[in-house]
Amino acid sequence: MPVPMLDLAPQNAAVKQKVLDGLAGLIDRSQFVLGENVKGLEAELAQYTGAKYAVGMSSGTDALLVALMALDIKAGDEVIIPSFTFFATAGVVARMGAKPVFLDLDPVSFNATGKLVEAAITPCTKAIMPVHLFGQLAEMPAIMEVAKKHGIPVIEDACQSLGAKGWGKNAGEFGDMTGCSFYPTKNLGAFGDAGLTLIRDDEKLGAKVRRMRVHGMEPVYVHHEVGMNGRIDEFQALVLRAKFPMLEGWHEGRRKHAKWYFERMKELTADELLLPKEVIPEGRHIYNQFTVRVKGGKRDALQAHLKTLGIGSAIYYPIALHEQPCFAYLGYKKGQLIETERACQEVLSLPVYPEMTEAMREDVAKGVLSFFGKK
Ligand SMILES: Cc1ncc(COP(=O)(O)O)c(C=O)c1O
Numbered sequence: 001m002p003v004p005m006l007d008l009a010p011q012n013a014a015v016k017q018k019v020l021d022g023l024a025g026l027i028d029r030s031q032f033v034l035g036e037n038v039k040g041l042e043a044e045l046a047q048y049t050g051a052k053y054a055v056g057m058s059s060g061t062d063a064l065l066v067a068l069m070a071l072d073i074k075a076g077d078e079v080i081i082p083s084f085t086f087f088a089t090a091g092v093v094a095r096m097g098a099k100p101v102f103l104d105l106d107p108v109s110f111n112a113t114g115k116l117v118e119a120a121i122t123p124c125t126k127a128i129m130p131v132h133l134f135g136q137l138a139e140m141p142a143i144m145e146v147a148k149k150h151g152i153p154v155i156e157d158a159c160q161s162l163g164a165k166g167w168g169k170n171a172g173e174f175g176d177m178t179g180c181s182f183y184p185t186k187n188l189g190a191f192g193d194a195g196l197t198l199i200r201d202d203e204k205l206g207a208k209v210r211r212m213r214v215h216g217m218e219p220v221y222v223h224h225e226v227g228m229n230g231r232i233d234e235f236q237a238l239v240l241r242a243k244f245p246m247l248e249g250w251h252e253g254r255r256k257h258a259k260w261y262f263e264r265m266k267e268l269t270a271d272e273l274l275l276p277k278e279v280i281p282e283g284r285h286i287y288n289q290f291t292v293r294v295k296g297g298k299r300d301a302l303q304a305h306l307k308t309l310g311i312g313s314a315i316y317y318p319i320a321l322h323e324q325p326c327f328a329y330l331g332y333k334k335g336q337l338i339e340t341e342r343a344c345q346e347v348l349s350l351p352v353y354p355e356m357t358e359a360m361r362e363d364v365a366k367g368v369l370s371f372f373g374k375k
Contacts (some may be wrong), residue, residue: 001310001359001363002099002311002358003356003361004312004351004366005314005349006352007353008145009352010309010355011189011243011355014182015242015243015246019191019239019242022239022241022242023235023238026234028313029233031060032234032235033233034207034214035234035237038232038234038240038243041056041196041232041237041240041244042055042057042374044244045136045162045180045196045244047196048162048168048170049171049172049173049178049198050102050169050170050172050173050199051172051178051198051200052199052202052206053199053209054196054198054202055197055199055209056195056196056218056231056232056237057179057194057195057196057197057213057231057232058194058195058229058230058231058233059181059183059195060159060179060180060181060188060195061088061091061092061195061196062178062181062230063179063181063196063229063230064088064092064155064159065091065092065096065130065228065230066209066213066227066228066230067155067177067179067197068092068127069225069228070177070209070212071126071155073093073098073225074097074098075096075097075169076094076097076099077096077098077099077125077126078101078122078124078126079093079100079125079126079128080101080127080128080130080131081093081097081100081101081102081103081130081321082102082103082105082111082130082131082321082340083102083103083105083316083320083321083322083323083337083340084105084320084321084340084344085133085321085360086159086160086317087321088159089129089131089157090102090321090327091359093129094326094327095187100321100330101122101125102321102322102330102332102337103117103337104116104337104340105117105340105343106339107342107343108295109133109277110136110247110347111131111132111133111137111138111139112130112138112139113138113139113142113143114139114141114145115142116140117142121150121152122230125150126153127153127154127155128146128147128152128153129154129155129156129157130156130157130175131157131159131160132161132171132258133160133161133288135160135164135187135285135288135289136164136166136276136278136279136280136285136286137161137164137165137166137167137280137283137317140166140167140169140174140175141167141174144175146330152280153173153175153176154172154176155177156171156175156178157178157188158173158179158180158198159195160181160186161286162180162186162187162286163247163251163284163286163303164283164284164286165282165284166281166284167280167281167282167283168282169260169369171201173200174200175200176178176199176205177197177200177298179195179203179365180195180196180197180198181194181195182194182196182240185288186288187250187254187288188243188244188250189200189243190236190239190240190325191235191236192236193236193239194236194281208354210228211225212225213225213227213229213231214227225330226306233348249354251284251286254287254290254308254352255284255354257287257354257356258290258352260361261275261290261352262275264362265365267374268349268372271295271296272294272295273293274293274295274322276290276291287352289314289349289352290349290350290351291350292347292348292349292368293343293346293347294346295346298371299315299345299346299347299348302368302371305370305371306364306367306368309363311364312351313348313350314348315347315348316349317344317347318344318345319344320337320340320341320344322336322340323341350364350368351364
């Protein structure tokens, strides 16, 4: 049977009536900006993550951007980020006029490590922005130790990883601030763009982010900084609150599929295909993506094979950020971040959404196994 990469229909059906009822109330109240749902969502997600403050933003991109703005990042500053991530992580750094300093990755977790970060620090480093890619935390204790030693603030990019855990903590409890995305494909997705900035514990920073979301204004028409209009819509907050009670179940549904894939595809050898690994102590990978590495230069052929069977897959990401045309001015050379470049050639993400049936995941696994001549 055809298996799409992602099907939001069952999830949307589960909240449809609640959202429609909420929308009716919202239209009656006509408070479309920063109303009771935004307040409620912020309180719920601060509690969920353990961060002291939560500020609803218009997107994950703006959630990261406002964090850099609150740190007064400016031209000439360097911000350390991975090269293997979605473009927004680097886009916000460049948008501030600062210089993205790209890291290579740990080939097992796809994420940054303390060692990689330490090697990239210079006197110009003004922030470190590790990404918790695909739903698994970066090596946060080691990264925080390096950051602390050098007195550099850390912004977690948890756009794919709200709900991920490690070392006894949640995504959002390590760095000074954290950016989250509610883009519809995330484990918690809005009906459009939305995001959230978490502030771990600094009250002043929390107040600044909240102010900068509305043009640095406090009280009305008094502007302390040049901020932005980065507000989350009341409607999106309403949708997210309707979905939030189901989030833990969805994480666990994804994890159940992942565990089943591990067992079903275990006979694939290391020179055929590598399954993702959960490498974090006391960790929880939330599998926003189930990303395998296809060896022997066969990734595109496997993807084509799956396509003929009606099975969706996706390549996150085919081109590393240090190789993007818009960052040519930074002067990175081919081969400079070798593990990242290799990952771009090998990665393939398979369907893992929670509502997939057992028959669907069997078809995905069978499709992969048949490519390698296995059952
Ligand atoms: C790692 C990462 N960073 C940043 C973003 C940006 O989030 P948004 O699309 O909500 O602006 C995303 C989302 O796609 C992401 O995956």
